[in-house]
Amino acid sequence: MMSNESTIHGHAEVVTTHEVQHDEHGVLHHKQSFITTYVFSQDHKMICKQFLITGMIWAVLGGLMSVLFRLQLGYPDTSFPWLRDILGAKWVQDGHIKPEAYYALVTMHGTVLVFFVLTGGLSGTFANYLIPLQVGARDMASPFLNMLSYWFFWMASVVILASFFLETGPASGGWTVYPPLSALGDANEGSKAGQDFWIIGMALFVVSSLLGGLNYISTILNLRTKGMSMTRLPLTIWAILFTAILGVLSFPVLLSGLILLLFDRHAGTSFYLSDIFIASTGQALPNEGGSPILFQHLFWFLGHPEVYIIILPAMGLVSEVMSVNSRKPVFGYMAMIGSLFAIAILAFLVWAHHMFVTGLNPFLGSVFVLLTLLIAVPSAIKVFNWLTTIWRGNLRFTPGMLFAIGFVSLFISGGLTGIFLGNSTLDIHLHDTLFVVAHFHIVMGVSAFFGMFCGIYHWFPKMYGRYLNNTMSYIHFWVTFAGAYLIFWPMHYEGLAGMPRRYPDYASWIAFKQFVELNRFISTVAMVVFAVQLMFVFNFFYSIFKGRRVTSQNPWGSNTLEWTAPIHPGHGNWPGEIPEVHRWAYDYGKDGREFIPQTEPIGPNESRH
Amino acid sequence: MSTVFLLLILLLGFLITFQIAKASEYVGILKGEKKNFAQNNRINGFLMIVFLVLGLIGVYWCNELFKGKILGESASDHGEKIDTMLYITLTITGVVFFITQILLFWFAYKYQYSEKRKAYYYPHNNKLELIWTVIPAIALTVLVGFGLFYWFRITGDAPKDAMEVEVTGKQFEWIFRYAGKDNIFGKKYYQNISDKDDNALGLIWDDPASHDDIVTKGTMYLVVGKPVKLIINSRDVIHDVGLPHFRMKMDAVPGTPTSMWFTPKYTTEEMKKKTNNPEFEYELSCDQMCGKGHFTMRGIVKVVTPSEFILWRAKQQSNYARLFPDKMQNAAPQADSTKKTVAVDTGAHAKLVAQTK
Numbered sequence: 001m002m003s004n005e006s007t008i009h010g011h012a013e014v015v016t017t018h019e020v021q022h023d024e025h026g027v028l029h030h031k032q033s034f035i036t037t038y039v040f041s042q043d044h045k046m047i048c049k050q051f052l053i054t055g056m057i058w059a060v061l062g063g064l065m066s067v068l069f070r071l072q073l074g075y076p077d078t079s080f081p082w083l084r085d086i087l088g089a090k091w092v093q094d095g096h097i098k099p100e101a102y103y104a105l106v107t108m109h110g111t112v113l114v115f116f117v118l119t120g121g122l123s124g125t126f127a128n129y130l131i132p133l134q135v136g137a138r139d140m141a142s143p144f145l146n147m148l149s150y151w152f153f154w155m156a157s158v159v160i161l162a163s164f165f166l167e168t169g170p171a172s173g174g175w176t177v178y179p180p181l182s183a184l185g186d187a188n189e190g191s192k193a194g195q196d197f198w199i200i201g202m203a204l205f206v207v208s209s210l211l212g213g214l215n216y217i218s219t220i221l222n223l224r225t226k227g228m229s230m231t232r233l234p235l236t237i238w239a240i241l242f243t244a245i246l247g248v249l250s251f252p253v254l255l256s257g258l259i260l261l262l263f264d265r266h267a268g269t270s271f272y273l274s275d276i277f278i279a280s281t282g283q284a285l286p287n288e289g290g291s292p293i294l295f296q297h298l299f300w301f302l303g304h305p306e307v308y309i310i311i312l313p314a315m316g317l318v319s320e321v322m323s324v325n326s327r328k329p330v331f332g333y334m335a336m337i338g339s340l341f342a343i344a345i346l347a348f349l350v351w352a353h354h355m356f357v358t359g360l361n362p363f364l365g366s367v368f369v370l371l372t373l374l375i376a377v378p379s380a381i382k383v384f385n386w387l388t389t390i391w392r393g394n395l396r397f398t399p400g401m402l403f404a405i406g407f408v409s410l411f412i413s414g415g416l417t418g419i420f421l422g423n424s425t426l427d428i429h430l431h432d433t434l435f436v437v438a439h440f441h442i443v444m445g446v447s448a449f450f451g452m453f454c455g456i457y458h459w460f461p462k463m464y465g466r467y468l469n470n471t472m473s474y475i476h477f478w479v480t481f482a483g484a485y486l487i488f489w490p491m492h493y494e495g496l497a498g499m500p501r502r503y504p505d506y507a508s509w510i511a512f513k514q515f516v517e518l519n520r521f522i523s524t525v526a527m528v529v530f531a532v533q534l535m536f537v538f539n540f541f542y543s544i545f546k547g548r549r550v551t552s553q554n555p556w557g558s559n560t561l562e563w564t565a566p567i568h569p570g571h572g573n574w575p576g577e578i579p580e581v582h583r584w585a586y587d588y589g590k591d592g593r594e595f596i597p598q599t600e601p602i603g604p605n606e607s608r609h
Numbered sequence: 610m611s612t613v614f615l616l617l618i619l620l621l622g623f624l625i626t627f628q629i630a631k632a633s634e635y636v637g638i639l640k641g642e643k644k645n646f647a648q649n650n651r652i653n654g655f656l657m658i659v660f661l662v663l664g665l666i667g668v669y670w671c672n673e674l675f676k677g678k679i680l681g682e683s684a685s686d687h688g689e690k691i692d693t694m695l696y697i698t699l700t701i702t703g704v705v706f707f708i709t710q711i712l713l714f715w716f717a718y719k720y721q722y723s724e725k726r727k728a729y730y731y732p733h734n735n736k737l738e739l740i741w742t743v744i745p746a747i748a749l750t751v752l753v754g755f756g757l758f759y760w761f762r763i764t765g766d767a768p769k770d771a772m773e774v775e776v777t778g779k780q781f782e783w784i785f786r787y788a789g790k791d792n793i794f795g796k797k798y799y800q801n802i803s804d805k806d807d808n809a810l811g812l813i814w815d816d817p818a819s820h821d822d823i824v825t826k827g828t829m830y831l832v833v834g835k836p837v838k839l840i841i842n843s844r845d846v847i848h849d850v851g852l853p854h855f856r857m858k859m860d861a862v863p864g865t866p867t868s869m870w871f872t873p874k875y876t877t878e879e880m881k882k883k884t885n886n887p888e889f890e891y892e893l894s895c896d897q898m899c900g901k902g903h904f905t906m907r908g909i910v911k912v913v914t915p916s917e918f919i920l921w922r923a924k925q926q927s928n929y930a931r932l933f934p935d936k937m938q939n940a941a942p943q944a945d946s947t948k949k950t951v952a953v954d955t956g957a958h959a960k961l962v963a964q965t966k
Contacts, residue, residue: 187900275799328731384709394723397722425694
């Protein structure tokens with residue numbers, strides 16, 4: 001089925017005959033049962049949809065968790081007896097979520113959103129969908145590994161989901177699972193079986209991520225169609241390439257860290273444990289000589305690249321959608337690639353900025369300050385290039401475009417607060433306060449979601465051959481955009497006041513109890529925003545079946561290859577030959593023409609840029 | 610009941626939205642795709658500028674609202690440096706914030722689709738890109754420069770005359786230790802810890818330096834104007850000594866002692882007057898997730914005058930004296946404090962965690 005033959009230029013004729021044969025029988029050649037079409041599918045387009053829908057289920061669950069703990073934070077004095085019916089008597093007391101349950105919710109909210117939605121859901125969806133379609137390949141380099149990648153993701157999801165039903169509850173030591181808290185069941189209820197489930201779930205997730213990542217890299221490097229040189233690739237593909245490289249290099253480090261944690265938990269080793277006395281049992285543990293800080297180094301060696309694994313694909317999607325809907329080339333294409341590259345390199349050199357107050361050597365800290373703030377330079381280049389992309393454009397506010405503009409706004413706001421936190425002097429005061437929560441939710445959480453929405457709205461017509469409902473899309477955008485700022489902007493002020501994160505109740509603190517009303521406001525907005533996300537989910541599924549039909553092959557007037565495929569592409573993507581590429585992806589508004597698809601040969605009188 | 614009601618209202622609201630959304634789609638088809646698009650585009654373009662204006666007003670309003678509630682005057686000298694750094698960063702990032710956000714929404718509004726305009730083909734301009742690589746680089750150099758200048762001053766060695774207090778975190782409480790008259794912390798070993806026998810830190814009683822060590826819980830006493838170095842430990846999981854009024858923070862890591870120092874500027878009494886709050890206390894919060902009682906791990910820091918401190922310390926009984934009142938009667942004169950190596954046999958795991966100067 002797979003044909004990268006078209007890249008072998010020497011045998012053009014042979015290839016043609018082969019592909020014609022392929023198309024006469026190709027798509028229908030193998031008997032496709034329900035199972036091979038929808039369940040164990042090897043078609044990248046179906047795998048994309050599997051990732052997307054699994055990601056959406058997780059996003060709804062993860063969002064629901066945040067609604068539950070925001071309920072506690074916003075209304076610490078109100079009793080909600082119905083919580084007992086949802087969560088059970090063990091986790092709810094007098095209509096309040098117990099602290100153990102609160103911490104479990106916070107932990108799992110982080111884990112689910114960071115890994116299962118914004119890594120698996122985002123990369124899994126768009127890497128799978130866009131790579132073959134935009135580079136001009138019939139499918140991934142290894143469709144089988146690609147299928148496995150999804151099913152490992154599915155298994156990881158099942159394990160994590162199962163941990164909610166354990167008697168001792170899911171992991172509850174924070175999504176960063178710092179030992180010793182995560183290593184000692186006696187110190188924390190969630191560190192009993194829940195933590196083992198968490199580690200196993202994450203191990204499966206890492207496998208999925210590696211299978212996917214290796215596939216993405218090899219497809220991008222090897223299966224580009226004729227004429228598709230690296231510098232003609234759309235920025236989406238460049239972003240996904242760097243994302244995949246980051247993932248392949250950093251996830252194994254997390255896995256090794258987690259395996260050592262597993263040893264400490266069950267095999268009596270002391271990698272992370274030393275000098276510990278457990279008050280609840282009255283026992284001093286025998287472990288000596290380990291260092292919990294070692295885990296933090298291993299964790300953040302993944303953990304920091306991880307935030308770029310989340311944001312880079314979003315940047316790629318935004319660049320592409322913004323260019324298409326400004327009817328203008330993306331400004332500074334090479335600089336955009338260069339800054340992605342710089343971010344990818346620096347991503348590996350800044351991890352210890354999460355550890356400024358762990359007792360790290362101050363000199364080492366200063367090196368990490370320098371490297372961390374250096375990231376602001378490529379980030380600034382990207383922002384200015386986006387601004388110049390829309391400057392003197394002819395902007396169509398499709399829902400995808402709106403989310404792209406929203407992304408840039410949020411990325412600026414969240415990026416700038418990163419300059420506060422990356423500076424160790426300020427981090428002393430701001431570390432582990434709500435300032436951090438506000439910062440990373442804006443710059444990584446909400447921004448990445450905006451990138452994802454931008455992509456979903458833009459490519460939904462290609463995925464399903466129908467449009468999403470516009471009115472609901474606009475409501476979705478404006479409420480989410482305003483809501484994101486209303487939730488996280490004031491949260492910075494709480495952080496500046498030194499308010500620590502991960503507190504279910506601030507009532508006993510003189511310094512922090514002044515923010516009760518603000519917390520209530522934030523919680524209320526969060527619930528409204530969550531409700532609007534449910535409307536989006538409804539719009540998504542409703543439109544798959546009932547949306548307005550796409551009638552033209554290229555509804556957005558886009559240059560990239562996916563819009564040369566039929567409205568409902570079969571397995572193999574193009575019925576005839578794979579189209580040949582003659583130019584870069586961003587010839588919009590050139591020589592007075594609105595757009596010039598990549599497949600069009602360079603004209604004799606065409607100006608050079 | 611009210612919850613069911615609320616859900617019903619939500620559902621109704623959603624159904625109405627859905628009906629409107631569906632109807633507007635039909636209207637759009639009737640009106641013609643082009644006209645419909647133009648109208649939607651105008652509305653969204655207008656909303657862009659509305660969002661910008663309301664957003665800027667919101668930023669101003671939010672500032673006014675929280676002015677008095679965040680960051681009172683810093684109560685330590687290091688805190689002043691951190692506040693200065695904060696204002697420098699706020700100024701630089703603030704300028705960037707306003708310029709870029711205003712440009713973004715203004716461009717979005719100004720360059721919204723119009724049949725008359727053609728998009729300007731402008732793929733790159735190396736000079737422009739060089740400018741906005743160099744300018745952020747310069748701004749960041751300034752920030753890194755200031756940041757590291759303060760960072761090294763704050764994390765540098767404590768003055769020689771600094772008072773030392775050992776802070777130990779445990780689930781979910783703070784333990785404080787003062788060295789006593791000899792100014793030397795006695796040795797300790799975690800296997801000796803026993804809450805039952807009132808040895809919360811596992812002090813080694815064979816070390817005479819431990820005999821006058823004062824161990825208290827809940828409240829830490831500091832002297833105004835006197836530098837203090839906190840030696841920070843943990844007994845179980847990672848905690849974090851967070852002192853928001855002093856702008857200081859340091860993790861408490863089991864097995865690896867950490868430290869930080871600062872000089873308190875105002876006594877608790879002075880702060881009560883300054884903040885007009887008779888209930889004011891300096892609070893010590895745990896800032897690193899440490900288990901179910903994390904949010905209750907509250908300590909108090911009392912900053913007092915030197916004479917008050919001497920008075921307070923005189924009233925404290927050492928941990929040893931509390932345990933062995935009879936032995937203190939005929940205790941030999943303070944052991945020679947220069948002898949740090951006291952033979953202690955704690956078995957094969959013998960490991961001395963000596964907290965000396």
